[in-house]
Amino acid sequence: MIKARGLARRFVARGRTVNAVKGVDLDVQAGELVGFLGPNGAGKTTTLRMLTTLLKPTEGTATVAGHDLRADPIGVRGRIGYVAQGGGTAPECTVANELELQGRLYRLSKADAIRRGTELADQLDLAGLDKRLTRTLSGGQRRRLDIALGLIHSPPLIFLDEPTTGLDPQSRANLWEHIRGLRAEHGVTVFLTTHYLEEADALADRLLVIDDGEIVAEGSPDSLKARVSGDAVSLAVPEGSGGKVAEIAGRLPGAHDVSTVDNEVRFRVPRGDTAMPELLRALDAEGIQTQAMQVHRPTLDDVFLTLTGRTLRDAEQAETREESHVA
Ligand SMILES: Nc1ncnc2c1ncn2[C@@H]1O[C@H](COP(=O)(O)OP(=O)(O)OP(=O)(O)O)[C@@H](O)[C@H]1O
Numbered sequence: 111m112i113k114a115r116g117l118a119r120r121f122v123a124r125g126r127t128v129n130a131v132k133g134v135d136l137d138v139q140a141g142e143l144v145g146f147l148g149p150n151g152a153g154k155t156t157t158l159r160m161l162t163t164l165l166k167p168t169e170g171t172a173t174v175a176g177h178d179l180r181a182d183p184i185g186v187r188g189r190i191g192y193v194a195q196g197g198g199t200a201p202e203c204t205v206a207n208e209l210e211l212q213g214r215l216y217r218l219s220k221a222d223a224i225r226r227g228t229e230l231a232d233q234l235d236l237a238g239l240d241k242r243l244t245r246t247l248s249g250g251q252r253r254r255l256d257i258a259l260g261l262i263h264s265p266p267l268i269f270l271d272e273p274t275t276g277l278d279p280q281s282r283a284n285l286w287e288h289i290r291g292l293r294a295e296h297g298v299t300v301f302l303t304t305h306y307l308e309e310a311d312a313l314a315d316r317l318l319v320i321d322d323g324e325i326v327a328e329g330s331p332d333s334l335k336a337r338v339s340g341d342a343v344s345l346a347v348p349e350g351s352g353g354k355v356a357e358i359a360g361r362l363p364g365a366h367d368v369s370t371v372d373n374e375v376r377f378r379v380p381r382g383d384t385a386m387p388e389l390l391r392a393l394d395a396e397g398i399q400t401q402a403m404q405v406h407r408p409t410l411d412d413v414f415l416t417l418t419g420r421t422l423r424d425a426e427q428a429e430t431r432e433e434s435h436v437a
Pocket of ligand 1: 121122123128129130148149150151152153154155156157305
């Protein structure tokens with residue numbers, strides 16, 4: 111459904127050259143729900159804008175929904191839906207009018223535009239809101255309307271740019287259900303960008319992780335997490351026993367990265383849950399009582415840290431600092 115090779119985009123702003131996207135290859139099969147994960151400023155929106163014909167690549171080629179991006183951008187546009195960050199509904203327009211107008215823009219007859227609008231309103235839980243002005247909708251309703259507008263011409267592929275940014279956790283979870291439904295019930299291929307780790311984890315079959323304009327990893331959330339070597343364990347231990355606990359922990363099969371800071375011992379081990387009873391027995395035999403214990407399964411943030419040496423949050427803060435510096 112998407113095949114891109116060496117897609118790159120350079121911007122020159124205020125005498126400074128920004129290589130926003132540095133030669134991205136990507137393949138998305140029909141029916142996939144793919145997440146494009148990276149910190150703010152990583153190049154997600156720029157990539158999306160290129161794939162949706164809104165921005166010309168500086169270099170590279172791509173076929174999107176069966177049409178060549180450079181040779182046939184109009185063909186691409188007719189076969190994709192695009193929901194931009196923040197959407198684009200007119201505040202003084204009613205829900206029904208927005209849907210009908212969008213249908214007419216895609217050259218549906220008035221009757222077909224109304225029929226398709228009603229169908230999408232049902233599908234995206236907007237039924238009964240047709241006479242409401244869009245400015246009176248809740249954040250979640252507005253995002254669902256944005257998605258309905260992107261689907262009016264029944265495209266087989268939809269691009270969603272940060273679809274749940276600004277929504278409260280409940281509306282976010284609700285929107286995830288709708289996005290899953292697009293694929294599961296209507297066979298739409300979904301390509302979405304996000305900088306939320308939980309969203310990437312909960313929603314995507316496959317993730318492309320982008321950092322500083324380059325794809326640094328690709329795979330299912332589980333396979334990416336499996337790359338991080340082991341669970342992270344931390345133990346709060348009695349004063350003065352850190353060295354001994356670290357020595358015992360270091361003897362567990364596969365234990366590594368053992369460190370002691372104050373009265374806390376940290377290490378990684380392949381399966382924290384099965385290693386713990388053995389460790390507790392060994393500590394007991396030495397008369398050491400642990401005061402608290404935590405086992406963390408690897409998260410996508412650990413994956414990002416392993417790949418880039420920074421957490422996603424660090425990367426975002428660095429981008430924010432750089433932007434305020436430029437401004
Ligand atoms: N029109 C432009 N002119 C100059 N620089 C730009 C332009 N658009 C984007 N950039 C820069 O390119 C880089 C990538 O930006 P992009 O918006 O693609 O990132 P992003 O991953 O989508 O981030 P966000 O989640 O904040 O939208 C950033 O450093 C950004 O400042």
